[in-house]
Amino acid sequence: xxxxxxxxxxxxAYRHLLxxxxxxxxxRSQRQAGMERFTDLGFPTRRxxxxxxxxxxxxxxxxxxxxxxxxxxxxxxxxEPWRLAGKTHRLVLVNGRFEPAxxxxxxxxxxxxxxxxxxxxxxxxxVAAMAFGADGNAFAFLNAALFTDGAVLVLAPGTVxxxxxxxxxxxxxxTQVSAHPRLRVMLGDxxxxxxxxxxxGDGNGWTNAVIDVTLGAxxxxxxxxxxxEGADAAHTSLLTAELGSxxxxxxxxxxxxxxxxxxxxxxxxxxxxxxxxxxxxYLLDGGQEATLAVRADHKVPDCRTEEVVKxxxxxxxxxxxxxxxxxxxxxxxxDARQLNRNLLLSPSTRVDTKPxxxxxxxxxxxxxxxxxxxxxxxxxxxxxxxxxxxxxARSMLVAAFAxxxxxxxxxxxxxxxxxxxxxxxxxxxxxxxx
Amino acid sequence: MxxxxxxxxxRARITGGREVLKGIDLxxxxxxxHAIMGPNGAGKSTLSSVLAGKPGYEVTAGSVLxxxxxxxxxxxxxxxxxxxxxxxxxxxxxxxxxxxYFLRAALNAGRRQRGQPELDAQxxxxxxxxxxxxxxxxxxxxxxxxxxxxxxxxxKRNEIFQMAMLEPNLALLDETxxxxxxxxxxxxxxxxxxxxxxxxxxxxxxxxxxxLDYVVPDHVHVxxxxxxxxxGDKHFAAELERTGYAHLCDAA
Ligand SMILES: Nc1ncnc2c1ncn2[C@@H]1O[C@H](COP(=O)(O)OP(=O)(O)O)[C@@H](O)[C@H]1O
Ligand SMILES: [Mg+2]
Numbered sequence: 001x002x003x004x005x006x007x008x009x010x011x012x013a014y015r016h017l018l019x020x021x022x023x024x025x026x027x028r029s030q031r032q033a034g035m036e037r038f039t040d041l042g043f044p045t046r047r048x049x050x051x052x053x054x055x056x057x058x059x060x061x062x063x064x065x066x067x068x069x070x071x072x073x074x075x076x077x078x079x080e081p082w083r084l085a086g087k088t089h090r091l092v093l094v095n096g097r098f099e100p101a102x103x104x105x106x107x108x109x110x111x112x113x114x115x116x117x118x119x120x121x122x123x124x125x126x127v128a129a130m131a132f133g134a135d136g137n138a139f140a141f142l143n144a145a146l147f148t149d150g151a152v153l154v155l156a157p158g159t160v161x162x163x164x165x166x167x168x169x170x171x172x173x174x175t176q177v178s179a180h181p182r183l184r185v186m187l188g189d190x191x192x193x194x195x196x197x198x199x200x201g202d203g204n205g206w207t208n209a210v211i212d213v214t215l216g217a218x219x220x221x222x223x224x225x226x227x228x229e230g231a232d233a234a235h236t237s238l239l240t241a242e243l244g245s246x247x248x249x250x251x252x253x254x255x256x257x258x259x260x261x262x263x264x265x266x267x268x269x270x271x272x273x274x275x276x277x278x279x280x281x282y283l284l285d286g287g288q289e290a291t292l293a294v295r296a297d298h299k300v301p302d303c304r305t306e307e308v309v310k311x312x313x314x315x316x317x318x319x320x321x322x323x324x325x326x327x328x329x330x331x332x333x334x335d336a337r338q339l340n341r342n343l344l345l346s347p348s349t350r351v352d353t354k355p356x357x358x359x360x361x362x363x364x365x366x367x368x369x370x371x372x373x374x375x376x377x378x379x380x381x382x383x384x385x386x387x388x389x390x391x392x393a394r395s396m397l398v399a400a401f402a403x404x405x406x407x408x409x410x411x412x413x414x415x416x417x418x419x420x421x422x423x424x425x426x427x428x429x430x431x432x433x434x
Numbered sequence: 435m436x437x438x439x440x441x442x443x444x445r446a447r448i449t450g451g452r453e454v455l456k457g458i459d460l461x462x463x464x465x466x467x468h469a470i471m472g473p474n475g476a477g478k479s480t481l482s483s484v485l486a487g488k489p490g491y492e493v494t495a496g497s498v499l500x501x502x503x504x505x506x507x508x509x510x511x512x513x514x515x516x517x518x519x520x521x522x523x524x525x526x527x528x529x530x531x532x533x534x535y536f537l538r539a540a541l542n543a544g545r546r547q548r549g550q551p552e553l554d555a556q557x558x559x560x561x562x563x564x565x566x567x568x569x570x571x572x573x574x575x576x577x578x579x580x581x582x583x584x585x586x587x588x589x590k591r592n593e594i595f596q597m598a599m600l601e602p603n604l605a606l607l608d609e610t611x612x613x614x615x616x617x618x619x620x621x622x623x624x625x626x627x628x629x630x631x632x633x634x635x636x637x638x639x640x641x642x643x644x645x646l647d648y649v650v651p652d653h654v655h656v657x658x659x660x661x662x663x664x665x666g667d668k669h670f671a672a673e674l675e676r677t678g679y680a681h682l683c684d685a686a
Contacts, residue, residue, distance in 0.1 A: 377489070382526040382580075385486050386540035386596065387514035387547070396539070400530025400579075 007039045009063040014145050017066060027121060030132045034144030041138040053320040053352040054291045058260045059234050064206040066146050067177035071095040074172060076102060081425070082200045082228065086414045088166040089114055095171055095205065096148040096179030106163070111156030111191075114165060117182055120152045127152060131184035133212060133240070137264065140238045143180040143210045150182030150210075153195065157188030157216065164194040164415060169209065171201030171233055178206040185212070187219035189244070194222040196415060200257065204232035211239040215247035217271060222250045224415055226422060229257035231286070238264045243303075245271030252409050253280035253309075254419055255290050256426050262291040269296065269303035278307040279409035281402050283426045284317035284349075291320040298326060298361075302333040307340075310405045312398055314345035321351075325366060326358040334361060338368040343401050345375065345394075399427050436502045438462050438604050438635035439485075444496035446484050453494070454480045456660030462604070465632040469646055469671060470639045472657035473683060478639045479523055481657065482606040486520035487513050500604065514540075515547035519602030521593040523609045523639075528580035533592070534562070536580050541599055565598045569625050587618040594625035605629060605636045611645035623648030646671045658683040 014035050023031070043060050044051040071094045079092065079102060091114065092102035098116040108114055113127060120128040131152060132144060151167050169181045187193060199207050207229060215221055229235045235258040243249050253263060267276050282290045296305040311319040325336040338355040355368035375397050383393035406419050439462040446455040454477045462468055470478055484491050485498065487510030498505040505513060528536070541561075542552040553561065566573055571591050581589050590610050597605055610622050626636060626649045638649060646654070646668075654670040655662045656679050663682045666673070 376526075376528075378526045379528045381488055381510065382522070382528065383531075383536070383540075384509070384511040385488075385514055385520050385522075386536070386600070387511055387543040388536075388539055389511050389543065390509070392539065392543075393511075396531055396536070397528070400528070404530050 006043050006060055006063070009065060010142060010146070011035065011039065013065040016068060017146060017148075024121065024125060026125070026129060031145045034141040037141035038138050038145060041141065044138055050293065050322065053322070054262055055289060056260070058289075059206060059236075062176065064176045064178040064234065066148065066180065067095060067173070067175070070097050071172050074099065074102065074170060078202070079168060079170065082168055082170075082198050082226070084164055084166050084196055084414050084418050088164050088196075089161075090166040090168070091116065091151050093149055093151070093167075093169045093179075093181050095173065095177060096169075096181055098149045109159065109161065111159035112161055113152060113154040115152055117147070117150035117152055117184070127154060130186065131182055131212065135240065136210070137238055139208050139236045140210045143182055143208050146178070147180040147182040147210075150184070152184045153193070154186045155188055155191035155193055157190055159188065159191045161193040164196055166196045166198070168198045168200065169207060171199070171203055171205040171207050171229060173203040173205060176204055176206070178208060181207070181209045183209065183211040185221065186214045187216055187221055189216035190218045191216065192220045194415060196224045196226065196418065198226040198228070199235055199237070200226070200228045201233055202230045204230065206234040207237070209237040211237060213239065213241035213249070215241070215243050215249055217245040217247065219244065220248045220250070222411065222415070224252045224411070224419065225254070225263070226418070227253070227255045227257050227261060227263065228422065229261065231257070231259060233258045235261040237262075239266070241265070241267045241276075243267065243269050243271060243274035243276060246273040247271060248275045249277070250409075251276075251278045251280075252411065252419065253278065253292060254422055255280070255282040255292065256284070256422065258290070259287060260289045262293065265292075265294040267294070267296045267305075268299060269305070270299045272300045272302045274303045276303075276305045278309065279405050280309040281311070281405050281423075282309075282319050283312045283402065283423070284314070284319055286315040286317065288315075288317045290318070291322065293320075293322040295324045295326065296336065297328070298331040298334045298336065299328045301331055303331065304334075305336040305338075307338045308405055308408055309340045310402060311340070311342040311351060312345065312402055313342065313349035313351060316346075316348040318350045319352075321353045321355070321370070323355040323368070324358060325356070325368070327361045327364050327366065329360045331361045332363040334364040334366065336364070336366045340370040342370075342372045343375065343398065344372060345398070395427050399423065435464055437499070438464050438501060439637070440499040442497045444481075444484070444498060445494045446480065446491050447494060449490050449492050454660055455484065457496070458657075458660070458662060460655070460662065462635045462637060464635060465630075466653065467630065467636045467638065467649060467651045469651040469654045470637060470657050471641070471654065471671070471674065472679060474641075476657045477660045478657055479608055482520055482608045482637070482639055485606055486510060486518060511543070512547075515544045517544075517603035519597050519600055519605045521590075521597060521605065521607040521610045523612075525581045525589040525593055527582045527584075529582050531580050533578055533580050534576045537562075537596060537599060540596070544600060561599065565595060568628065569595060569598060569621060571595055571621065586613045587615065590614060591618060591621055594622050597629065598625055601629075603634055605634070606639070607636070608639045609641060610638075611640055611642060619644065619648065643671055643675045656682050
């Protein structure tokens with residue numbers, strides 16, 4: 001019998017990566033544990049329910065291993081489209097490595113730690129250690145083994161960070177390398193921050209990110225995720241978040257890039273009164289495969305989850321929305337709504353949508369819904385009957401459909417402007433509508 | 435002077451379905467107002483839809499000249515930019531598309547076609563205000579998405595407002611008067627009367643006499659079972675009021 005072991009090339013890469021490096025013992029054992037867990041689990045397969053609709057063939061056919069060298073210097077203007085306007089605390093990683101020349105972390109108020117993970121390991125090992133949890137999926141374990149850098153953002157209780165934090169991971173090069181950035185965010189009680197986490201690129205690499213968020217009581221985090229990797233790239237990321245009492249975790253996910261992508265979000269509402277909102281859109285074209293898999297776990301009473309995710313698909317794109325709201329015994333007063341709406345612009349597109357509820361408590365208010373439809377022909381004709389050409393008419397209707405979710409998110413200022421800019425670019429550019 | 439509209443033996447069917455227009459002849463000269471009346475299901479909306487280029491219909495015979503050129507070979511958006519305007523019997527709701535944004539896009543598309551400079555936001559707003567005042571329409575409709583949440587009367591007023599802004603050469607009004615209270619009917623007929631111009635033509639499709647008390651047509655036609663079965667001058671509408679068109683339909 002021939003057993004193909006997906007993990008073998010990664011074990012090899014792992015040994016190369018660590019050879020001759022000076023790692024603190026605690027970190028070495030974290031990496032080791034990650035490698036072992038990944039080896040045990042291997043890549044997920046479609047036989048696993050949660051991965052049933054996600055075809056990882058592109059990723060597993062040829063292993064994309066971490067590069068041992070840094071990337072060549074990146075022209076700063078490549079980042080321009082991905083940057084927030086205005087003043088930000090910006091931290092840029094290229095192929096998994098911190099790029100000081102492209103970053104401006106700036107002056108931080110008291111009570112704020114924002115630094116690359118590698119630097120945090122050296123200067124604040126106690127803080128860095130918190131970037132490694134015991135939980136995760138196979139990809140997150142692989143990330144723990146292979147990460148080269150990442151970022152850590154910590155706010156002391158009561159701290160308010162006025163300027164947004166911008167963490168951009170850029171993937172470049174055509175040699176199928178992988179990068180495993182690791183991001184840790186901790187907000188103390190009553191702390192407040194805005195984070196824009198962007199994964200972009202132009203190559204055919206694979207970005208495998210881990211983002212771990214903890215919000216204390218009454219903390220508030222606005223977290224925008226933009227995934228605009230290159231057309232031949234792959235992207236996987238696991239976000240876990242734990243919300244304390246009355247914490248508010250407001251998220252937006254905009255997914256337009258990569259030929260294969262999957263974002264997992266596992267949000268645990270573990271303090272009464274916590275609120276989790278997700279607005280999002282996947283805008284897909286060509287042969288793109290994208291999965292957004294969200295699990296909101298209500299462990300205690302009186303928490304709220306609201307998810308509105310829209311998909312626009314053309315070409316032969318395949319979009320997957322998996323949304324589970326779990327309500328544990330005793331989590332009475334849970335209020336959870338999930339809505340996934342999809343607009344299919346060509347007959348070869350496909351959508352799998354599965355909003356689900358697992359309810360083990362009484363006195364809960366839960367709703368979920370999903371729709372899949374095409375452009376309204378009557379509306380298209382109406383626009384044309386007023387002189388608007390068919391391409392513009394289509395684009396107006398698609399823009400209206402997608403913009404609705406940006407409106408609904410109620411974001412402000414430059415963060416909202418960034419999302420609208422990305423949407424406009426997609427509509428006018430590679431989205432092929434323009 | 436060349437006719438605005440010359441329809442010759444126009445036959446059309448619903449794509450893959452039955453024939454609805456069974457040989458229509460209609461000539462509309464500049465400056466004229468024509469009324470087309472007739473029972474439900476006669477093909478009135480089909481005629482205006484075919485003229486506007488709505489998908490779902492197949493022209494099987496005949497021809498349509500608009501200002502001397504073949505109308506049927508133009509795509510619907512080009513017809514509109516060339517000055518054909520259809521006021522819809524059932525205006526379509528378009529969520530997420532702002533009414534003003536939409537109308538400015540439409541107006542500028544037409545201006546580009548005619549080689550005129552586009553209106554910027556300010557110039558456009560000025561034009562909008564003038565027309566609103568002229569038509570006595572409130573500006574609350576403008577901030578909303580196209581027709582979304584509009585009452586029946588508001589939708590019809592919005593059609594007339596669009597018509598006033600776009601200043602078409604040929605206006606086809608498909609039952610713009612139906613379902614209106616007397617105030618809305620006045621707005622609509624005012625709008626139409628203001629558009630009357632020696633260079634323009636208007637075709638009013640209507641079910642009722644009512645509108646024709648306010649907008650007095652030059653010609654009145656009865657369309658029944660896909661054909662124009664009778665035509666007359668403005669007095670013909672009043673005659674139809676007394677006799678009804680049942681006897682004309684039987685003849686068809
Ligand atoms: N898109 C369509 N699909 C099916 N039947 C249609 C369609 N449009 C019109 N018809 C039919 O064609 C006939 C004429 O309809 P219509 O032109 O709407 O009449 P009118 O406007 O005079 O009331 C009717 O029998 C109607 O049911
Ligand atoms: Mg009709």
